[in-house]
Amino acid sequence: xxxxxxxxxxxxxxxxxxxxxxxxxxxxxxxxxxxxxxxxxxxxxxxxxxxxxxxxxxxxxxxxxxxxxxxxxxxxxxxxxxxxxxxxxxxxxxxxxxxxxxxxxxxxxxxxxxxxxxxxxxxxxxxxxxxxxxxxxxxxxxxxxxxxxxxxxxxxxxxxxxxxxxxxxxxxxxxxxxxxxxxxxxxxxxxxxxxxxxxxxxxxxxxxxxxxxxxxxxxxxxxxxxxxxxxxxxxxxxxxxxxxxxxxxxxxxxxxxxxxxxxxxxxxxxxxxxxxxxxxxxxxxxxxxxxxxxxxxxxxxxxxxxxxxxxxxxxxxxxxxxxxxxxxxxxxxxxxxxxxxxxxxxxxxxxxxxxxxxxxxxx
Amino acid sequence: xxxxxxxxxxxxxxxxxxxxxxxxxxxxxxxxxxxxxxxxxxxxxxxxxxxxxxxxxxxxxxxxxxxxxxxxxxxxxxxxxxxxxxxxxxxxxxxxxxxxxxxxxxxxxxxxxxxxxxxxxxxxxxxxxxxxxxxxxxxxxxxxxxxxxxxxxxxxxxxxxxxxxxxxxxxxxxxxxxxxxxxxxxxxxxxxxxxxxxxxxxxxxxxxxxxxxxxxxxxxxxxxxxxxxxxxxxxxxxxxxxxxxxxxxxxxxxxxxxxxxxxxxxxxxxxxxxxxxxxxxxxxxxxxxxxxxxxxxxxxxxxxxxxxxxxxxxxxxxxxxxxxxxxxxxxxxxxxxxxxxxxxxxxxxxxxxxxxxxxxxxxxxxxx
Amino acid sequence: xxxxxxxxxxxxxxxxxxxxxxxxxxxxxxxxxxxxxxxxxxxxxxxxxxxxxxxxxxxxxxxxxxxxxxxxxxxxxxxxxxxxxxxxxxxxxxxxxxxxxxxxxxxxxxxxxxxxxxxxxxxxxxxxxxxxxxxxxxxxxxxxxxxxxxxxxxxxxxxxxxxxxx
Numbered sequence: 001x002x003x004x005x006x007x008x009x010x011x012x013x014x015x016x017x018x019x020x021x022x023x024x025x026x027x028x029x030x031x032x033x034x035x036x037x038x039x040x041x042x043x044x045x046x047x048x049x050x051x052x053x054x055x056x057x058x059x060x061x062x063x064x065x066x067x068x069x070x071x072x073x074x075x076x077x078x079x080x081x082x083x084x085x086x087x088x089x090x091x092x093x094x095x096x097x098x099x100x101x102x103x104x105x106x107x108x109x110x111x112x113x114x115x116x117x118x119x120x121x122x123x124x125x126x127x128x129x130x131x132x133x134x135x136x137x138x139x140x141x142x143x144x145x146x147x148x149x150x151x152x153x154x155x156x157x158x159x160x161x162x163x164x165x166x167x168x169x170x171x172x173x174x175x176x177x178x179x180x181x182x183x184x185x186x187x188x189x190x191x192x193x194x195x196x197x198x199x200x201x202x203x204x205x206x207x208x209x210x211x212x213x214x215x216x217x218x219x220x221x222x223x224x225x226x227x228x229x230x231x232x233x234x235x236x237x238x239x240x241x242x243x244x245x246x247x248x249x250x251x252x253x254x255x256x257x258x259x260x261x262x263x264x265x266x267x268x269x270x271x272x273x274x275x276x277x278x279x280x281x282x283x284x285x286x287x288x289x290x291x292x293x294x295x296x297x298x299x300x301x302x303x304x305x306x307x308x309x310x311x312x313x314x315x316x317x318x319x320x321x322x323x324x325x326x327x328x329x330x331x332x333x334x335x336x337x338x339x340x341x342x343x344x345x346x347x348x349x350x351x352x353x354x355x356x357x358x359x360x361x362x363x
Numbered sequence: 364x365x366x367x368x369x370x371x372x373x374x375x376x377x378x379x380x381x382x383x384x385x386x387x388x389x390x391x392x393x394x395x396x397x398x399x400x401x402x403x404x405x406x407x408x409x410x411x412x413x414x415x416x417x418x419x420x421x422x423x424x425x426x427x428x429x430x431x432x433x434x435x436x437x438x439x440x441x442x443x444x445x446x447x448x449x450x451x452x453x454x455x456x457x458x459x460x461x462x463x464x465x466x467x468x469x470x471x472x473x474x475x476x477x478x479x480x481x482x483x484x485x486x487x488x489x490x491x492x493x494x495x496x497x498x499x500x501x502x503x504x505x506x507x508x509x510x511x512x513x514x515x516x517x518x519x520x521x522x523x524x525x526x527x528x529x530x531x532x533x534x535x536x537x538x539x540x541x542x543x544x545x546x547x548x549x550x551x552x553x554x555x556x557x558x559x560x561x562x563x564x565x566x567x568x569x570x571x572x573x574x575x576x577x578x579x580x581x582x583x584x585x586x587x588x589x590x591x592x593x594x595x596x597x598x599x600x601x602x603x604x605x606x607x608x609x610x611x612x613x614x615x616x617x618x619x620x621x622x623x624x625x626x627x628x629x630x631x632x633x634x635x636x637x638x639x640x641x642x643x644x645x646x647x648x649x650x651x652x653x654x655x656x657x658x659x660x661x662x663x664x665x666x667x668x669x670x671x672x673x674x675x676x677x678x679x680x681x682x683x684x685x686x687x688x689x690x691x692x693x694x695x696x697x698x699x700x701x702x703x704x705x706x707x708x709x710x711x712x713x714x715x716x717x718x719x720x721x722x723x724x725x726x727x728x729x730x731x
Numbered sequence: 732x733x734x735x736x737x738x739x740x741x742x743x744x745x746x747x748x749x750x751x752x753x754x755x756x757x758x759x760x761x762x763x764x765x766x767x768x769x770x771x772x773x774x775x776x777x778x779x780x781x782x783x784x785x786x787x788x789x790x791x792x793x794x795x796x797x798x799x800x801x802x803x804x805x806x807x808x809x810x811x812x813x814x815x816x817x818x819x820x821x822x823x824x825x826x827x828x829x830x831x832x833x834x835x836x837x838x839x840x841x842x843x844x845x846x847x848x849x850x851x852x853x854x855x856x857x858x859x860x861x862x863x864x865x866x867x868x869x870x871x872x873x874x875x876x877x878x879x880x881x882x883x884x885x886x887x888x889x890x891x892x893x894x895x896x897x
Contacts, residue, residue, distance in 0.1 A: 041752040043494045046760075141373050145395070145712065211486070211560055219381040219484045220716050290748045291741065292560050293486025295713045296395055422795035425826035491748060498757055498887070505886045512771035512840070512872045518826045526831065527771065527873070536888050543888075554747040557740030655793065655832060 020097040027277075028242040029059040034278065035242075035285055042289045063235065071231035074139055081137030086229070086236030088130030093243035095123045100250050101178050101259055102270050116177035117169060120251055121162050124206065127244065128154040131225050134237070138228035146224030149214050149296055153205055156303035157212075161202040163311035164195040167318045168255055171329055181259040186331045189256040193334075194314045194341035196256045198307050200283070203248040205299070208241065209284055211291035214299055249280040310344055370398050377406045381484045381716050384726030388719070395711045400704045404697070407730035415690035420446050420522060420657045423690070428516035431696065431725035433476050436469040436507070437670040438728075439520035444601055445666025445677035446522045450659035455648040458524035459603045464537070464640050465510075465519065466602075466668070467633040471544070472503040473671035474584075474626040474633075477723035481623060482555065484720030485564055486713070492554060499547055502540055509533055522657060524650030534641065541637050548630060556627075565620035569706045569718030572617060579702040582695050583673025585722055588625045589617030595669035602668075606643065607636045619714075622721040656685040672696050672723050692731060696724040757887060766885040768842060770871040770878045773825045776841035777818050778869050779861040783837035786811030790829035790838055796822050799829060816861060820846075821854035831873050839877065842868040 135147020614621025673695025871878025
């Protein structure tokens with residue numbers, strides 16, 4: 001890193017803190033735009049196109065609108081908890097990006113942190129507290145139901161999420177994000193396809209999108225935890241929601257799509273990273289637009305009865321391969337892994353029963 | 364220490380995104396499980412039955428549009444059928460065929476909305492299937508607009524026939540629609556019929572047993588989904604329905620999935636009727652001569668049709684004046700709603716919403 | 732052994748939504764791009780042909796809302812002269828019964844639909860505002876002679892949204 005002028009620790013910190021803040025805010029704006037605009041073609045319409053050319057100023061217009069709204073605190077709300085919840089939700093989103101390597105040489109804030117991926121998992125789970133605070137503090141039954149759902153779903157989906165990442169960690173032999181990026185010549189979504197699918201599914205649940213958006217579930221519990229929020233606080237939730245989506249896409253891009261690695265990554269590394277993040281996000285949009293929502297017991301069943309065992313088996317297979325090839329897995333193993341993934345999904349779907357259903361209630 | 368849990372009461376509605384209007388459910392939950400449910404009606408009561416007593420027989424037709432606003436044409440039909448029965452008016456053959464064509468178009472359009480909103484309630488959270496279905500409905504609305512000048516409140520049928528003859532552009536457009544529509548239905552099927560999430564959410568959920576369905580006087584697709592082959596078009600043919608060949612699709616268990624399937628299959632049957640009606644459509648008058656201020660003889664009549672949501676009936680008592688002495692509407696959705704409690708007790712919150720959506724109600728008609 | 736629920740339905744659904752991306756959009760950019768309404772469109776405004784009207788007030792009698800107010804007086808040649816002809820379009824339900832009932836074809840529905848106003852009073856249209864003039868577009872509702880002069884309605888069936896031949 002000789003040419004890098006910011007060898008000074010504090011200068012490095014200052015620069016990357018700014019970069020992360022800018023990345024999150026601009027990234028969120030871009031994501032909101034991409035999502036709202038991206039819904040258009042899927043639904044035979046055009047999407048927002050009034051504010052600025054192709055509607056690019058739409059997120060800004062949204063932000064201005066939201067910020068100008070009156071901030072309402074419901075009567076009977078726990079004011080302190082109600083006030084703090086958006087902050088607690090938003091903070092972990094920023095923290096995640098501390099270990100994300102934006103670029104090979106220029107790096108990130110602390111991309112070489114030796115427990116990088118563990119840090120990501122730990123920090124991203126913090127958001128649950130904020131969501132629960134919001135649901136509890138609002139003094140609203142809908143938001144309370146939502147809060148309960150959040151806690152149940154988030155904790156359940158942490159398991160397969162972590163296990164799917166551990167598969168990668170086993171191959172790489174390091175927890176550091178930078179090592180994971182350069183860990184293997186084959187991108188991990190090919191090398192551990194099952195792990196990638198599990199990660200995708202559980203991260204969708206983790207960021208409350210797509211078929212797993214139970215805690216917002218606007219057709220059931222109206223808007224869930226942020227039903228009583230307006231103005232700036234609502235904007236924070238909105239920011240956090242998309243920020244979390246951004247973070248998860250960035251993690252997926254880093255862990256499974258080799259992050260900044262690409263042609264001419266000495267110069268374009270950051271661009272590759274952004275492109276891969278967007279790719280993941282478009283995938284998430286596509287899932288969200290197609291699927292209906294799961295029910296809460298089915299959501300839990302899916303996590304514990306399908307994803308969790310599948311992730312364990314995936315880990316076992318990778319472990320065996322790791323031992324068999326003595327820590328140096330050749331590229332053609334991906335065919336084995338694809339076969340294992342396909343077979344496992346087929347076989348497990350045969351065994352997998354959602355159960356749940358009707359509960360007898362007294363008349 | 365023992366943890367104590369208590370059921371809690373949640374008022375869903377009258378302002379709730381998926382109560383299809385201003386319907387209120389007073390639901391007792393134990394966690395996510397529905398313990399009890401009490402439907403509450405009347406937020407959209409406009410006194411349409413009473414208004415009928417102050418209007419002439421013709422003037423009431425526009426108000427029937429405002430009952431179930433997603434099936435205005437069939438509402439018109441049910442009403443004029445009752446008045447024609449009361450006054451003993453014979454309708455020209457061409458008008459009968461036009462009515463059938465309109466009814467079936469309306470049925471397709473209404474079922475598209477029913478299925479679309481049902482899927483929306485299931486949580487296709489960004490409306491995708493609904494928007495695809497809007498596309499086909501839009502084409503039908505274009506045709507309705509071409510015939511009668513409006514897209515929602517048609518006011519097309521008159522006592523003794525229909526208000527206009529079909530314009531000349533209508534038939535080619537309808538033929539094109541009928542030819543294209545099956546491929547779109549296939550597309551909906553591909554999008555949803557095998558979708559694992561949809562199956563998990565709807566199969567076996569919200570079962571309305573056959574006996575209960577009959578006892579609760581439920582009608583329409585909800586009844587047929589419970590396995591009862593009952594369709595007024597077959598059992599008590601009105602208009603010219605006895606001249607068409609069509610099947611009555613029925614479900615097996617009466618769960619949400621069956622209600623969804625029955626609607627999709629009914630759309631296919633409607634297309635079949637449309638194809639036959641287009642072929643058989645005769646030439647001639649479209650409206651019998653009826654005085655502007657009709658005075659039907661003293662008496663009473665009940666006219667019923669198979670509307671998209673079920674048996675829609677108008678019961679009219681005449682005292683030989685220009686306005687009905689009393690008019691009563693049998694709204695299919697209100698009566699279908701009475702079975703709601705038994706359908707969703709014991710299911711989860713999300714199922715309650717989905718089952719409610721699968722009944723396909725329209726508050727304009729429930730509360731009148 | 733049949734495999735079920737392994738995601739085939741999900742994949743099919745994804746395929747359908749992806750296909751739609753490559754289809755033409757069906758929405759219109761409303762204020763800039765306007766569709767031609769039906770020839771029988773029951774539009775906002777009533778159009779009144781003064782020369783044909785005899786002041787018989789059949790339209791007022793047929794109106795379900797009782798919106799039409801007609802005051803006539805006997806003119807010099809023993810014919811009715813319409814003194815006041817007022818329609819409260821704020822209460823009008825655009826059923827078109829007045830147009831249908833007019834025995835002299837003196838009343839028409841309009842073709843316009845953009846008439847939002849800030850005051851309810853603006854919606855009450857007087858005789859002068861209703862009168863057939865150069866700026867008035869008449870609808871062909873129940874008036875076949877007008878209907879034949881109007882342009883063809885834009886249909887979603889023939890413009891956008893048509894499925895590409897796969």
